[in-house]
Amino acid sequence: MRRSRIRRLACAAALALGAALLSPAVPSAAAADPYQVLVFSKTAGFRHDSIPAGITAIQQLGAANDFTVTATEDATAFTPQNLAAYEAVVFLSTTGDVLNDSQQSALKRYVDGGGGFVGVHAAADTEYDWPEYEDLVGAWFQSHPAIQEARLTTEDHVHPATAHLDDTWTRTDEWYNYRSNPRGDVHVLQSLDESSYSGGEMAGDHPITWCHPQQDGRSFYTGLGHTIESFADPDFRQLLLGGIQYAAGAVEADCSSTGEPGQGGDSAEAEAYTSSSGVQIAPHAAASGGATLGYIDHGDWAGYASLDPAGATAFAARVSSAGAGGTIEVRAGSATGPLLGSAEVTPTGGWDTFTEVTTPLTAAAPGAGPLFLRFTGGAGALFDVDRFTLTRTPATEDEGSLGVHLFYYPWYGTPQGPAGSWRHWQQGGHTPPASIGADLYPKLGPYDSGDIAGAVDQHMKWVQRSGAGVIVYSWWGQGSYEDGLAGDVMDAAARHGIEVAWHIEPYTGRTAASVVDDIAYLEGKFGDHPAFYRDAAHGDRNAYYVFESLRIQDWSALDAVKDTAIVLAQTTDTTKVAHFGGIYTYDGIAGATAPGWKQAGDYAKANGLVWAPSVAPGYIDDRAVPGNTTPTLDRADGASYDRQWNNALDPAIGGDPTWVSVTSFNEWHEGSSIEPAASDPPPGHGYETFEGAYGKTGAAAETAYLDRTAYWADRFEQRRG
Numbered sequence: 001m002r003r004s005r006i007r008r009l010a011c012a013a014a015l016a017l018g019a020a021l022l023s024p025a026v027p028s029a030a031a032a033d034p035y036q037v038l039v040f041s042k043t044a045g046f047r048h049d050s051i052p053a054g055i056t057a058i059q060q061l062g063a064a065n066d067f068t069v070t071a072t073e074d075a076t077a078f079t080p081q082n083l084a085a086y087e088a089v090v091f092l093s094t095t096g097d098v099l100n101d102s103q104q105s106a107l108k109r110y111v112d113g114g115g116g117f118v119g120v121h122a123a124a125d126t127e128y129d130w131p132e133y134e135d136l137v138g139a140w141f142q143s144h145p146a147i148q149e150a151r152l153t154t155e156d157h158v159h160p161a162t163a164h165l166d167d168t169w170t171r172t173d174e175w176y177n178y179r180s181n182p183r184g185d186v187h188v189l190q191s192l193d194e195s196s197y198s199g200g201e202m203a204g205d206h207p208i209t210w211c212h213p214q215q216d217g218r219s220f221y222t223g224l225g226h227t228i229e230s231f232a233d234p235d236f237r238q239l240l241l242g243g244i245q246y247a248a249g250a251v252e253a254d255c256s257s258t259g260e261p262g263q264g265g266d267s268a269e270a271e272a273y274t275s276s277s278g279v280q281i282a283p284h285a286a287a288s289g290g291a292t293l294g295y296i297d298h299g300d301w302a303g304y305a306s307l308d309p310a311g312a313t314a315f316a317a318r319v320s321s322a323g324a325g326g327t328i329e330v331r332a333g334s335a336t337g338p339l340l341g342s343a344e345v346t347p348t349g350g351w352d353t354f355t356e357v358t359t360p361l362t363a364a365a366p367g368a369g370p371l372f373l374r375f376t377g378g379a380g381a382l383f384d385v386d387r388f389t390l391t392r393t394p395a396t397e398d399e400g401s402l403g404v405h406l407f408y409y410p411w412y413g414t415p416q417g418p419a420g421s422w423r424h425w426q427q428g429g430h431t432p433p434a435s436i437g438a439d440l441y442p443k444l445g446p447y448d449s450g451d452i453a454g455a456v457d458q459h460m461k462w463v464q465r466s467g468a469g470v471i472v473y474s475w476w477g478q479g480s481y482e483d484g485l486a487g488d489v490m491d492a493a494a495r496h497g498i499e500v501a502w503h504i505e506p507y508t509g510r511t512a513a514s515v516v517d518d519i520a521y522l523e524g525k526f527g528d529h530p531a532f533y534r535d536a537a538h539g540d541r542n543a544y545y546v547f548e549s550l551r552i553q554d555w556s557a558l559d560a561v562k563d564t565a566i567v568l569a570q571t572t573d574t575t576k577v578a579h580f581g582g583i584y585t586y587d588g589i590a591g592a593t594a595p596g597w598k599q600a601g602d603y604a605k606a607n608g609l610v611w612a613p614s615v616a617p618g619y620i621d622d623r624a625v626p627g628n629t630t631p632t633l634d635r636a637d638g639a640s641y642d643r644q645w646n647n648a649l650d651p652a653i654g655g656d657p658t659w660v661s662v663t664s665f666n667e668w669h670e671g672s673s674i675e676p677a678a679s680d681p682p683p684g685h686g687y688e689t690f691e692g693a694y695g696k697t698g699a700a701a702e703t704a705y706l707d708r709t710a711y712w713a714d715r716f717e718q719r720r721g
Contacts, residue, residue, distance in 0.1 A: 055071045204307065
């Protein structure tokens with residue numbers, strides 16, 4: 001077994017205590033024998049153009065800090081004999097399958113036996129077919145939004161990688177989401193504040209830099225380092241240096257687990273505050289992580305920028321007190337923000353004698369701000385707080401959010417299917433199956449909407465995956481093709497826990513009176529069906545979206561069904577919604593700027609109407625409508641979809657929606673679909689794909705918009721309470 005060569009810094013304990021209680025200091029390099037570091041940057045997938053800058057930076061750090069760097073992309077370097085010469089191995093933005101079985105075994109034995117591993121950025125996008133690698137790196141890559149500025153929270157001010165950083169650090173990089181939250185297995189050094197940027201998918205607890213023991217060895221990982229500029233940043237170089245020194249055993253550091261993440265990432269060490277008044281970190285051997293939030297006097301407080309109390313139902317904290325005891329006030333937004341709950345702390349008889357206190361929480365308003373703890377009591381030291389947890393009720397159930405509605409189109413046909421001919425796919429003068437009237441090509445190919453056991457059943461599985469609980473069925477009148485398929489589609493929806501509302505399209509001869517008759521017809525034909533959507537919050541009424549409602553001026557006939565049906569007008573002009581029970585927008589482009597949304601939402605709330613603004617991932621209809629001058633909206637790898645959802649859920653922009661409608665599940669002509677698009681469409685036709693959406697590629701990108709919808713559906717349910 002390889003023996004670890006730990007080099008201890010003089011007075012390490014004193015330095016750690018000083019870093020905790022005084023201003024953070026950058027650790028100096030250990031005065032120790034020179035050592036060697038292997039930098040490995042082989043890629044079998046995406047290749048980062050920052051790799052050469054990273055190698056140069058690590059070489060320069062080595063020259064200044066007494067270690068020698070060998071850079072290679074030759075995987076044959078991974079043998080037990082060769083690795084024994086190195087104190088640490090750095091995976092610098094490796095991607096894909098870069099090691100064979102024997103090389104994987106050599107790396108594992110090397111680290112388990114006392115060696116060091118450092119993963120930088122795309123090291124998490126590596127070796128997906130080797131389960132033990134996930135344990136080594138800490139978590140596998142899931143996705144990323146566009147490069148943008150974000151705010152990081154320093155959770156450990158003692159570790160040599162982060163001791164030089166302030167409580168928060170704002171910088172620009174490519175911010176990874178991970179397939180799992182590693183917090184329960186690693187020691188988190190930095191986390192991302194998901195409220196500071198667009199595209200975070202880890203429910204508010206977003207570790208980005210961490211470390212952990214790996215049997216007799218050590219592992220360090222940071223998700224930073226996508227850009228070339230990162231490696232010229234002194235703060236990032238110091239972070240990288242501290243990680244290498246820790247992994248190599250050149251310095252000691254506490255990398256014990258920071259504990260299990262709570263639901264929504266709501267468990268934290270109290271001493272990992274990001275702002276404070278009066279309190280200090282207090283070392284305690286019996287405490288989780290070896291320290292508590294201490295020196296608490298009346299009126300002191302601590303803030304936690306990465307924790308959102310919205311949706312939390314309870315608070316629990318591990319506490320000790322040889323002092324006066326007192327109260328923990330749980331607040332939102334600031335130390336004087338709304339009081340959500342109070343937990344009483346009585347003396348426990350000693351600073352190392354811990355107990356748990358709890359309190360239920362009233363609901364914080366969405367967007368009220370991050371968590372703050374304020375402390376009150378008598379004179380002198382009150383108590384210490386160790387670890388605390390916020391508890392949430394899961395936002396969405398297996399059946400999906402009944403507040404998220406996907407526009408669904410059952411109008412496609414093929415010669416081989418029940419339709420007996422091509423329907424809609426040929427729009428724009430195309431010849432299916434290779435050439436269709438869409439800028440994206442379905443994962444299922446040009447399917448038949450009457451293929452219930454095939455295409456439609458798969459659709460409902462995908463709808464279920466999206467987190468939406470309702471489809472809005474495109475319906476073209478009594479006796480239409482779509483009317484004939486409705487019962488079978490509803491059967492498929494019911495099998496997957498999906499409910500069905502109705503999109504009344506502008507069929508020939510449509511009038512206000514005919515729509516009233518349509519509602520009676522649909523209620524009579526399908527009203528007892530288990531998939532027939534009724535909104536429990538609005539008198540169990542069923543829902544009808546009326547497309548292009550402005551074509552008809554007088555809708556007074558709707559008064560006859562107002563007690564049994566919610567009929568939505570397509571407009572934001574509130575002078576055009578008399579007699580309707582709600583408002584929606586449908587437009588797949590307008591959501592990017594949300595014109596009139598706030599006004600429409602406020603009007604709906606004031607007048608007891610449903611407000612269901614529509615969001616879309618993008619819009620392009622060049623192949624379906626050749627020569628059309630309608631503007632298009634680029635998906636921007638998911639940024640457009642996120643922008644529209646953010647607009648919808650921001651009360652200052654979106655007007656506090658009752659439902660959110662998504663344009664669309666499968667309107668292929670408009671390029672607005674979230675239904676999976678083929679990553680390998682027929683060549684020669686110029687089809688777009690979802691490649692790059694949320695950082696995903698290939699087959700993983702095909703379902704990127706389904707998965708992102710599930711993320712937003714969950715966020716919406718949290719806000720709806």
